[in-house]
Amino acid sequence: MLIDASERFRKAGQKRGKEAKGAMNDTPVRRRQTTLRCGFIPLIDCAVPVVAKEMGFAAQENIDLQLVRETSWANIRDRVTVGHIEGAHMLAGMAIAANLGLGNVRSALAAPFSLGLNGNAITVSTSLYERMAAASDLTGAEGPMEMAQALAEVIAARKAAGDEPLTFGMVYPFSCHNYELRYWLAAAGIHPDQDVRIVVIPPPLMVEYLEGGFVDGFCVGEPWNSLAATAGAGRLIVANADLWRMGPEKVLGLRTDWIEREPEAVAALIRAMDRAARWADDPANRTELAALLSQPDYVGVDAKLVENILAGVLQRSPTEPPTETPNLVLFHRNAANFPWKSHALWIYSQMVRWGQVPDTPRNREIAAATYRPDLYRHALRDFQIAMPARNSKLEGSLREATPVGSESGTLYLGPDEFFDGRRFDPDRLDDYLASFDISRPFDPDAMAHFA
């Protein structure tokens, strides 16, 4: 049955490829086929590369997109580094870390395309949630700040009683999950390196670890929060869309030597990804996308659950009615694919804040240069695609979706507020870093073997 479904998608994709080709006769189709081996991790936000392959958008650009499923981010990093794959569905921070030479590896990577925004959430164990609710009279509808404060109450009580610190899981040291979790904890005065323990857990093992009591909570991408919540293992308390309404997440990370060798193919790939992202973001395709992602070769979870996540419908616990989170995950709308330099620099700011990298003008430059809006613009310049006028923006300043100046057509940006009301001005990084009470100084000894 599953083979049949996959076959059906492949045929639909081929058909679509042909139709699209016919409709776009003006576009010169490149003659030579280029192969791109692209790694991915089973998560909802691998949707864009999956759609690019399965719905024929890559083939239509004469790209032979070979998707390689991996079990760890370390594998993705290693395979890109040794050249087994040319690119990957990659944590935005991974590409920046690789260029900065963090994590014992220096490889030249670039991010010319963002694979979407948001899609993460924070879930705590049912027992921890009960303690939080009891200590702070929670109704369950509280926002991120109230939730963090309720957690701070529990942590203070545990400390007074001499209990072990709580343990939280995230997916990778250079992930937005790590930075979002830390940002959220610190906002309520919880020091992520002193008041709790933070450990790495592979996404597919999160639910098991929560059920087994090895962690008290975690920050992970969907569908793993929804799975924990529907299984009754935990209570989903914060969607990251409520922490930062439009936060960066995964990028298409490519080896820069491949970019230099295959400039035409890079442009074709970005066009294919752009069309795939449009398709994936269209509510009319939601059911089909959910069926596609639910296949065992991709994410391998229940299609109905995936469809709810795509629609922003969250089951926060088995007993509560589902809630709607607009922009739980964005694949295309609101310039979700544009590689904003301000996103790269925000991630860098958090690397500095948590002592992962020393702040130097050179490092700032490397981080910002990892994102390549120039490649994005170049690939899509002839396609009447609304394009932002600038490469960077003031993050956290838009309360509502706002039309902005764009090179063609109307482009809506935001809402993009942070839950604590902060704004991130990439031109005033020093002020931003100085505004945090809780941080960790760079420790050359602790990071020496990673630098």
Add this chain to the structure above:
Amino acid sequence: MSAAESITILIIDENQIRASILKDGLSEAGHTRIVVIDEMSNLLRKIVDADPDVIFIDLENPNRDVLEQMFMVSRTVRRPVAMFVDQSDSASIEAAIDAGVSAYVVDGLKKERVKSILDMTISRFNAFARLQAELDAAKQKLEDRKIIEKAKGILMQTRNLTEEQAYALLRKNAMDREIKISELARSLVTASGLLE
């Protein structure tokens, strides 16, 4: 004490057969301090207890990310670092990743001392992969034979053929269609299932 003996090697692999093949190889090469972890619970404690100089972990193991972060934050383990192309013998590292294994070496350990251990690991991982491929091929062959038997049976019954005739018919049709006999047999069995 020889150089080989003074190094503690930790193998983290949920595949017990592969782990023991590697362990045997390393023992034969004169290494005596080899620890195998095939069960991932309480990983940090086990690593601290083993106090390894060299760690191997298979690439299918999702706990690689867990391991690397442990090395990063833990004050209790000596810090092993991942072996990488730019810092080590690049051909060996590529070969290791090709073979499906990654290596971590405690800081300060000389590359030359690790080289033979790494090479042994790569060759044993590759040997295991070949073994696995042969096993898979044998299994496939058995399955193909079963399905061809079934298809022959269907043809013998419905078209009143002898076994030889049934096989000849399958063979000819498969050749005409340029597909494998087992493929045709599978289609026939599926189709006849629908007609029942």
